[in-house]
Amino acid sequence: xxxxxxxxxxxxxxxxxxxxxxxxKGRLPDxxxxxxxxxxxxxxxxxQLCTAGTxxxxxxIVLEDGRIVQCVPEAKRAWHAxxxxxxxxxxxxxxxIGVEIVNRGHDWGxxxxxxxxxxxxxxxxxxxxxxxxxxxxxxxxxxxxxxxxKKDPGEKFPWHSLANSGVGHWVQPAPLVRSEGLRLGxxxxxxxxxxxxxxxxxxxxxxxxxxxxxxxxVVTAFQRHFRPAKVDGVADHSTLVTLQALLASLPxxxxxxxxx
Numbered sequence: 001x002x003x004x005x006x007x008x009x010x011x012x013x014x015x016x017x018x019x020x021x022x023x024x025k026g027r028l029p030d031x032x033x034x035x036x037x038x039x040x041x042x043x044x045x046x047x048q049l050c051t052a053g054t055x056x057x058x059x060x061i062v063l064e065d066g067r068i069v070q071c072v073p074e075a076k077r078a079w080h081a082x083x084x085x086x087x088x089x090x091x092x093x094x095x096x097i098g099v100e101i102v103n104r105g106h107d108w109g110x111x112x113x114x115x116x117x118x119x120x121x122x123x124x125x126x127x128x129x130x131x132x133x134x135x136x137x138x139x140x141x142x143x144x145x146x147x148x149x150k151k152d153p154g155e156k157f158p159w160h161s162l163a164n165s166g167v168g169h170w171v172q173p174a175p176l177v178r179s180e181g182l183r184l185g186x187x188x189x190x191x192x193x194x195x196x197x198x199x200x201x202x203x204x205x206x207x208x209x210x211x212x213x214x215x216x217x218v219v220t221a222f223q224r225h226f227r228p229a230k231v232d233g234v235a236d237h238s239t240l241v242t243l244q245a246l247l248a249s250l251p252x253x254x255x256x257x258x259x260x
Contacts, residue, residue: 006070008127010120011060017071018052019079024094029074031096031138032125033081033145036152037061038105045102055079058098060124066116068124074132084145085204086138092145097128106151113153118161125167137169137202137250140225144203147221148214155228171249173227174241181236186211194235197243198222201250211235 003014023029035058037045042063049057050071057078061069072078080098089095101121103113128134139162142150163170182191192209199205203218216233223231227242 004073007074007131008060008068008070008124010123010127011068011070013067013069015046015050015061015069015071017050017057017078019050019055019057020072020076021079023075023077024091027091027094029095029097029132030134031086031092031140032128032134033092033096033098033140033142034121034153034157035080035098035100035142036103036105036154036157037100038103038107038152040104040108042102045100049100058100060097060099062099062101062117062120062124064102064114064117066114066120068120074128081142081145082149084142086140086145087202088204090204097132097134099124101153101157103153106154110154110156112156113158118158122162122165122167125162126165129167135251136163136167139168140202141221143221143224147203147217150221151224155224155231159225159228169246169249170226171242171245173229174238174245176229176236176238179237181234181239182211183234184211184213184216191215194219194240194243197247201243201247 003016006014039045048054057072058080059072059074059078074097077093078098079093081092084092142152159168159170162168182194187210191211192207195205195207195215198218205214205218219235220231220233223239227239
């Protein structure tokens with residue numbers, strides 16, 4: 001791919017990726033999807049995202065020192081989400097802009113995200129939100145849209161810092177308290193209500209009333225993003241209260257409709 005002018009004024013470099021296409025049916029992006037690279041070094045991550053034949057790419061890469069590289073024009077469809085869904089939509093690549101944040105990830109020690117890097121992510125996302133009219137609640141984690149496959153950017157990612165700067169949807173997580181909680185194997189109306197609430201927020205799962213493996217994976221993803229103090233897939237009191245607070249703070253017209 002030939003080089004191009006970056007969409008973001010704070011992108012310091014353009015390293016064109018060979019891996020991209022057109023957005024299906026002219027879909028305009030209205031979501032930002034945040035990832036970590038999950039590789040031991042930045043050179044390998046950039047090569048993976050830009051080399052023909054790897055079948056993966058992202059619009060932006062944010063380096064640990066805060067530099068931002070653009071690899072795919074925002075108007076094009078990058079290949080970063082994989083098999084994923086949100087709010088009933090399953091072509092996440094066509095509706096989103098993908099931002100890869102350089103971090104070795106869970107398989108390679110999972111370091112903290114440097115402050116300069118987070119400041120760059122915030123500035124980049126603020127610009128994208130303005131250019132693309134992205135609602136706060138559609139700044140999401142890769143794990144939100146692919147909870148059975150992905151953990152990134154993970155429980156160490158400071159979503160609260162982004163929200164304090166106007167990026168993303170966030171409420172203060174309810175404190176951890178002793179509670180039995182809903183867990184794998186439970187079958188009840190309470191489980192059905194939990195599944196309906198998660199689906200209303202946007203997570204993809206069936207409303208069965210049974211706390212199955214998929215429900216555990218979705219609750220785990222929810223905790224990584226919105227209640228990171230304890231990530232165990234058990235819908236305890238803190239998880240349930242935090243979920244209800246998030247739903248209550250959503251704009252009514254944009255809340256996802258739960259599956260029936």
